[in-house]
Amino acid sequence: MNISNLNLITFNEESKEDSFYASYKHKKHNKATHWHDFYEIHLITHGTVTERINGNTIEMGPGWIYFLKPYDVHEYWCEKPITMYKIQFMIDILDSDIQKAMLSNHFHLITKLSEQELQEFIPILNSIVDERNSNHHAR
Numbered sequence: 621m622n623i624s625n626l627n628l629i630t631f632n633e634e635s636k637e638d639s640f641y642a643s644y645k646h647k648k649h650n651k652a653t654h655w656h657d658f659y660e661i662h663l664i665t666h667g668t669v670t671e672r673i674n675g676n677t678i679e680m681g682p683g684w685i686y687f688l689k690p691y692d693v694h695e696y697w698c699e700k701p702i703t704m705y706k707i708q709f710m711i712d713i714l715d716s717d718i719q720k721a722m723l724s725n726h727f728h729l730i731t732k733l734s735e736q737e738l739q740e741f742i743p744i745l746n747s748i749v750d751e752r753n754s755n756h757h758a759r
Contacts, residue, residue, distance in 0.1 A: 639709060639710040639713045640707075640709045640713055641706075641707070641708040641709070641752065642707045642708075642745075642748045642749045642752040643705070643749060643752075644703070644705050644706075644746070644749050645703070645704065645706060646701050646703050647698065647701060647702050647704060648698075648701045650695075650697035651695055651696050651697075652695055653695040654693075654695065655691050655693050655694070656688065656691075656692075656708075658690060658711075659687070659690065659708065659711060660687070660707065661687050661705075661729075662685065662686055662688075662706055663733075663745060664680055664681060664682055664702060664703070665682055665683075665704060665705070665738075666682060666703040667681065667698060667700055667701055667702030667703060668680070668681040668698060668699075668700070669681075669696050669698040669702050670697055671686070672695050673688065674694070675693075680730075680732075682738070683732050683733045683737075683738045684730070684731070685729065685730075685731060685732075685733055686731075687729035687730070689722070705749065707745075711723075
């Protein structure tokens with residue numbers, strides 16, 4: 621697959637001056653094959669989505685969390701609306717050791733959290749989204 625022929629989504633959907641974005645949204649649409657120039661973490665809380673990442677297809681539902689690196693080629697589709705947390709960031713906000721680890725070809729994350737892990741993780745994500753929104757609106 622030639623990446624130059626695919627849709628590039630650049631950072632950031634909402635605010636170009638930030639290196640970080642967080643949201644909790646309902647998705648009702650499919651997204652054609654694309655790639656990013658930023659990192660992205662998704663946690664699905666409701667519904668089911670099928671995602672194709674670098675040619676591998678996986679169906680995910682509540683409790684699934686996955687991490688996308690820049691230039692991961694992916695697309696998704698869902699028959700019914702899904703609800704998910706989405707965190708997007710540029711690598712420059714991270715410590716250099718963490719940057720090196722994340723740039724490694726060995727760093728991948730697609731997993732289903734246990735119910736307990738999900739219940740522990742949601743308040744953390746809510747805090748992140750709330751802080752991002754309060755800081756964004758305070759400008």
